[in-house]
Amino acid sequence: xxxxKKFDKLATGILYTIAGIxxxxxxxxxxxxxxxxxxxxxxxxxxxxSSSYEAGGGIGIQLYNSLFLLVIxxxxxxxxxxxxxxxxxxxAKKGRFTNFIRTCIxxxxxxxxxxxxxxxxxxxxxQFQYGFSIISGALALTVFNLPQMTRNVEDGLxxxxxxxxxAGLALGLSRxxxxxxxxxxxxxxxxxxxxxxxxxxxAALIYTAGxxxxxxxxSNWNPLSVTSPISIFRQAETLAVHIWKVNSExxxxxxxxxxxxxxxxxxxxxxxxxxSARYIGKKLHAKLTSAK
Numbered sequence: 011x012x013x014x015k016k017f018d019k020l021a022t023g024i025l026y027t028i029a030g031i032x033x034x035x036x037x038x039x040x041x042x043x044x045x046x047x048x049x050x051x052x053x054x055x056x057x058x059x060s061s062s063y064e065a066g067g068g069i070g071i072q073l074y075n076s077l078f079l080l081v082i083x084x085x086x087x088x089x090x091x092x093x094x095x096x097x098x099x100x101x102a103k104k105g106r107f108t109n110f111i112r113t114c115i116x117x118x119x120x121x122x123x124x125x126x127x128x129x130x131x132x133x134x135x136x137q138f139q140y141g142f143s144i145i146s147g148a149l150a151l152t153v154f155n156l157p158q159m160t161r162n163v164e165d166g167l168x169x170x171x172x173x174x175x176x177a178g179l180a181l182g183l184s185r186x187x188x189x190x191x192x193x194x195x196x197x198x199x200x201x202x203x204x205x206x207x208x209x210x211x212x213a214a215l216i217y218t219a220g221x222x223x224x225x226x227x228x229s230n231w232n233p234l235s236v237t238s239p240i241s242i243f244r245q246a247e248t249l250a251v252h253i254w255k256v257n258s259e260x261x262x263x264x265x266x267x268x269x270x271x272x273x274x275x276x277x278x279x280x281x282x283x284x285x286s287a288r289y290i291g292k293k294l295h296a297k298l299t300s301a302k
Contacts, residue, residue: 040277047274050267056275060223060252065264069272071223074239075144075246076279079219080208082148082242087155088201094156095163095197096189119157126154127214135218145242147219151208158207162200199291206283210276212250220245221255249276 058068094115102108130150140146167189178188222245227237236244247255249272256262256269 040281043270043273043277047270047272047277050271051274055271059225060268061262063261065262067262067264067268069249069252069268069275071226072247072249072252072272073275074226075219075223076209076248076250078239079144079147079151079215079246079248080205082144083151083155083208084201084205086148087152087159087204090152091156091159092163092197094160095167098160099164099167100185100189115157115160118153119161121154123154123211123213126150127217129153130214131217140243142218142220142245143243144219144246147215147246147248148242150214150218151211154211154214155204155208159197159200159204162204163197166197166200195294195297198294199287202283202287202290206280206287209283210250210280212248212254215248215251216254219248219251221247221251223247223252 055068056073057070058066059070060072061067098108098111102111127150130146130153134140134146134149135142138146140149175188178191179185183191224236224245226239227235228239230238231240232238233240234243235241238244253269253272253276256265256272259265262268
């Protein structure tokens with residue numbers, strides 16, 4: 011028993027050390043990005059237009075494009091992932107066809123984002139002739155994000171105790187109403203986490219949403235006009251793509267400062283998405299289980 015206790019202490023110590031090293035690496039990485047980037051972030055940087063050759067450019071349009079693209083992607087992917095997840099969990103009969111669908115979802119979830127971007131370029135940009143546009147980027151990101159969100163919905167339903175579903179049916183709710191009341195709270199956390207992934211994606215968007223951010227006319231609300239902020243048919247360089255472009259082209263004198271500031275802003279948004287997902291998850295868990 012003494013030998014077992016010593017071995018247990020040693021194993022526990024090793025695990026704590028590994029965990030500590032991982033936390034230290036992540037913390038130092040986050041601090042490095044924020045310490046180097048935040049001094050360059052101010053209101054004019056967050057709202058100003060980007061510059062191609064002169065110093066002092068901002069990220070206003072790129073930041074708006076990232077948020078707008080996120081909304082369009084979620085509008086497309088949430089109904090699709092909910093439908094697929096609910097079907098697989100509640101309605102699909104066990105068999106070869108269902109197993110085939112699950113295998114396809116697994117394969118899709120393991121695809122690199124560059125491959126998804128090239129697929130989006132060939133299908134949405136070239137074949138469907140949408141060109142480099144927000145809709146092409148949103149559809150490519152839907153393909154990229156759908157497997158994860160579908161699995162979130164399916165897992166959310168499977169983790170619900172069968173007595174909850176039976177209670178809903180006993181109260182006179184239809185099977186569909188019961189599923190919807192259970193599934194919507196369970197996937198909110200997944201949607202918020204997916205938002206962070208979408209917001210920080212670059213590789214898939216280089217080939218689909220484009221690498222330029224044309225000036226927007228904020229008084230133009232015609233959704234078919236390329237200068238309209240609500241148009242889904244215009245090119246839209248996002249913040250993540252802007253960081254890549256600034257570093258790869260290096261045509262502006264303050265490229266390092268712009269990329270560091272942009273990286274800090276991107277990181278803050280992703281941290282907000284992740285922390286809010288944890289908060290919402292805790293609140294929903296407390297509400298559904300009556301826990302304090």
